Amino acid sequence: MIMEQLILNIKKTKFMFLLMIVLLTVVFFLLNFLFTESGDVRVVDERLKTIYNGKEYFFVSKEFEDGDSGIFYHSLDRLNDLKNAQRELMNQQIFEYYLQIRQPLELVEFKDNISFIANYREGSKDNSFEMSGQTYFRAKAYYISQNIIGKLGLNVSFGRPLQNDDFIYRNDYVPVMVGRNYADNFSVGDMLQGFYWNKSVDFKIIGILEESESMLSFSQDNIEVLDDYILVPALDFPYDPVDIHNEDSQPDDERLMQEVAYSSYLNFIITMSEGYELNDFVAYYDSIRSKYNIPEYYIADVSMFTVRMLQLSNAEYYDSTLFLVCCIAVFSFLCMCVYLSLNSLRNLNAYYTHILLGAGYFRIYIMILSEALLIAAICHLSAFFISGAVSGSYSFPLVAASFLLSPLTAMPAMAIVRKLTGTDFLWRKE
């Protein structure tokens, strides 16, 4: 029944109780961050340094969202946000923006050479799929921006390389360059049918690369020989898709194409310009992100959330952050003491009645202690889930320490009850 009383007490102090929960959850979360993630802050810091230092380029990718629903709002505004964001990214001084997206191209009736097929496995159905009575194959391909060609210097032995105009969407076909091995079966001017960012289009071979032509693959972090590859331009779409104004219509080809394209363009590569550092990119990109409502992102597979938290807890900040968090921890410890004491004072009458009716003091202590432990448990649980969503690990020593400290927070409240004797109540000041 003392547990009953505990629940009744909590019901009475709903607001304060919730306040304590929120406060402690935040404190536990921060402490946990310091203990785990940045408990090895220096280790992670080293990792970041090796990732960032001495590197010429960085891979920036948007954080994965379910079905990219956060990106697609099927509205023109949203699409234009993405377009404008990309344009701004392409036209500033701080860094160079490149696209080099390694993603198979889905092509019809294309089985002549298995070495063209991405992730080829013998007898596997994954290599192809059926759609509207046709068999599609997934061919090895890179979607590239125009500046990649200049940067990496790609030469053709037949036809011509992709040029400025080839990177702007046109209705009749999408021009592509193919690797040297394609020359056995195809020649310049041939058309291939397939999907471009989910829309069915015709591709036209405008150039065949020199034998053993290769480029640095940023995502693979190695040199890729392009003999079996198709290079597809990452097109710019200067026009609104025709069907976008009709919000009720099923996502139509063109709209879907543009949405998929521009959301893919948020996975890009940067090289910093002279005199700028990665931090400058972070600052710039954060401003673009808030302007155009773009989700969180990773740099070189490190979540920017982690990076920011690390920046907070880093190097010169580490000690002051630790100090701050310790202050908050002490503060919340005191808050807990005060909260429990106030509760005791408020419930003194009730406790006294319990004692009159034969409850031992011990029961009341247990009740106060359970409340402290309950709050600690709830807060750890919520902090645990938040940490899980954000970074992963949760510190066991933190849990142990806080549960060991909980009884201490209950001490003042217990002392109040301990001093309680009947006369405090029966004695009425006239």
Place this chain on the structure above:
Amino acid sequence: MEKIALRNIKKSFGTGDRAVHALQGINLSIKEGEMVAVMGKSGSGKSTLLNVLGGLVQVDEGEYLFEGSRINGLSQRQLSAFRSRKIGFILQYHALLDDRTVFQNIALPLQYGKSNKNAISARVEELLRQLEIYDKRDSHPYELSGGQCQRTAIARALANNPDVLLADEPTGSLDSHTETTIMEMFRQMNRAGKTIIIVTHDKSVADYCNRIVIIKDGMVQ
């Protein structure tokens, strides 16, 4: 048979110049089945005395014997067991827990007395009937009249069937009609064998008792 014996009980609050000597050598003997009124001026130490009898205050000096065995000096755990088994309290204020129903209030001492669930509800129902508040069983104390509150408090005090009832101004907040009914109840309980000690200012309440003890300056007159 002597139920309660107090020998030279002293109790002060505070220290030094500020010290209040609430009890200054109380000697009192109460027999089983007696109904005693404790009277005296405000601040004379009546409530303190009642607390001593209930094992709620540690005395500074003297000896408290209940059925011949010493109560002062027992551990807190033994004291709460003593209260649970032997004593029923009825107070003017702070009597009932507002967040519980009448039923739950009455059930509390039984729960502390470690009765099982069925026994508890049987006993509570019996008491609700006996004190004529059965229809209020699911009400909360703030929904009750003063008289109903006091009946609930009495039912609760009787729950464990204690030998001794201690009442501090049990009728202090009641009108004279309700006071009479409540005092009739005390008289009935006394006839049924309970030892009852009632602190009161009120002469008409004291008239229900077999004996009147007057406290003055912390001593029995």
